[in-house]
Amino acid sequence: EVQLVESGGGLVQPGGSLRLSCAASGFTFSSHWMHWVRQAPGKGLVWVSRINSDGTGTHYADSVKGRFTISRDNAKNTLYLQMNSLRGEDTAVYHCARGGSGRTWGLFDPWGQGTLVTVSS
């Protein structure tokens, strides 16, 4: 079964840092691009970042550029999101999602259940 499981969320003060993890199983992790997508409480989905299959290419939404860093460890089948200088508006459930390629370009599937990040003093 293809599965993504996030961890690492929690309560952090404004200006603080947090590292999220996404453990992948059931597929060849090293062959797929991966994304982080977040959803603030009661709000819509927002794309945050993506990384290519070997970790050499990354992109970010303007709202997190310079503060967040996406990375991966293909030996551990794990995706990461290092979040620094956190703000209240970063409060959200953070989902990882497998990206498509070739004929499935643009596909986000599957999605993990998400991990809640709350930024508050």
Added chain:
Amino acid sequence: QTVVTQEPSCSVSPGGTVTLTCGLSSGSVSTSYYPSWYQQTPGQVPRTLIYSTNTRSSGVPDRISGSILGNKAALTITGAQADDESDYYCVLYMGNGIWVFGGGTKLTVL
């Protein structure tokens, strides 16, 4: 920054047909944006419906379809059912490794 636009809300009668759209604040959506569509009910993980404009994800019934209508991507649901009542999100590829989700459409079946 370009905004991806969706109707905030929409309604359809049971058995009826509804089309949700996904546009750009500036410009037209084409297949080059690889539009995909996701359904989400409260507290649940998004479910993939359509990717690459019109390819159904595994298990999605053929009463749900994707297309380009005019200058927007479109998701059409025919024979609407009660369990179609959900939030629907589109996402577009903007190039240079950037994707942008629309704000979502809340679909009511009544």
